[in-house]
Amino acid sequence: MTELRFVCRFQCDGVDHTFVLPRQSPLGKSVGEQYQPTGIWPIDFLCLPHGHVCRVGREAIRLEGVAALAPGLHEGVLWEIEYECARQNCGQRQTIYTRYSAVGTQADVLRDVLKTRARVLCSEGHEAKLDMARMELSLLGS
Ligand SMILES: [Zn+2]
Ligand SMILES: [Zn+2]
Ligand SMILES: [Zn+2]
Numbered sequence: 001m002t003e004l005r006f007v008c009r010f011q012c013d014g015v016d017h018t019f020v021l022p023r024q025s026p027l028g029k030s031v032g033e034q035y036q037p038t039g040i041w042p043i044d045f046l047c048l049p050h051g052h053v054c055r056v057g058r059e060a061i062r063l064e065g066v067a068a069l070a071p072g073l074h075e076g077v078l079w080e081i082e083y084e085c086a087r088q089n090c091g092q093r094q095t096i097y098t099r100y101s102a103v104g105t106q107a108d109v110l111r112d113v114l115k116t117r118a119r120v121l122c123s124e125g126h127e128a129k130l131d132m133a134r135m136e137l138s139l140l141g142s
Contacts, residue, residue, distance in 0.1 A: 001079040002065035011101040012047050012061040017054075019045075019099040020066055022078055026139040027097075035061050044120070046081065047136035053096060077102045077142055079109050083135040085122035085125040097140075106137050113137075 002125050007022045015090065023030050028037035041058040054095040076099040100109045 002067055005066045006030050006061055006068065007064050008056055008060045009064070010021060010054065012046075012054050013048075013050050017047065019062075019076065019078060020049055020142070021061065025078070026033075026080070026095075027078075027140075033063065035063070035070065037061065039075070039094070044094070044096040046096050046113065046116065046118055048098060048100070048112050048116060052118050053120055060074050068070045076100050078140040080138050080140055081113065081130070081135055082138075083120065083130060085124070085126050086128050086131060086134055087122070087126040090122060090124055090126055092126075093122055094122055100137065102142070105137070109137055 007018050008021060009016065009018045011017070011067060021027060021035065023032070024127070026038060026040065027043065028035055028126060037058045042055050044054050045056045046054050063115055073120050079100055081096050081098070082096060083094055098113060100110070100112070114132060121127050
């Protein structure tokens with residue numbers, strides 16, 4: 001069985017990636033056949049398999065049929081990672097997103113995020129490694 005859901009489909013290192021957008025989250029909401037994105041797009045998405053952050057624009061959003069198993073289980077769930085720039089006197093807060101298996105705990109997500117050694121940029125252009133003491137993870141709904 002399939003169900004129609006809004007997804008993000010984009011290319012990362014030449015590979016097609018898809019994640020299902022929660023019906024309602026800080027990213028936007030689905031209203032019937034329309035997705036209403038909020039003003040935060042484009043978003044930064046941390047690709048765990050490739051270990052880097054990709055910029056994903058709202059043109060990646062589309063309505064597609066996805067396998068309807070348990071809610072979110074097949075495509076994974078979306079996590080929001082908020083981090084604070086470590087540069088002295090900067091303290092800019094940024095948000096990135098990542099997708100994880102729905103059975104993963106917060107500790108699992110944190111472990112795999114740190115394993116990537118992905119580098120992130122704050123809005124002032126400071127580049128840093130994600131560091132556990134300066135990030136907060138929260139699970140977005142499905
Ligand atoms: Zn990737
Ligand atoms: Zn990428
Ligand atoms: Zn900064």
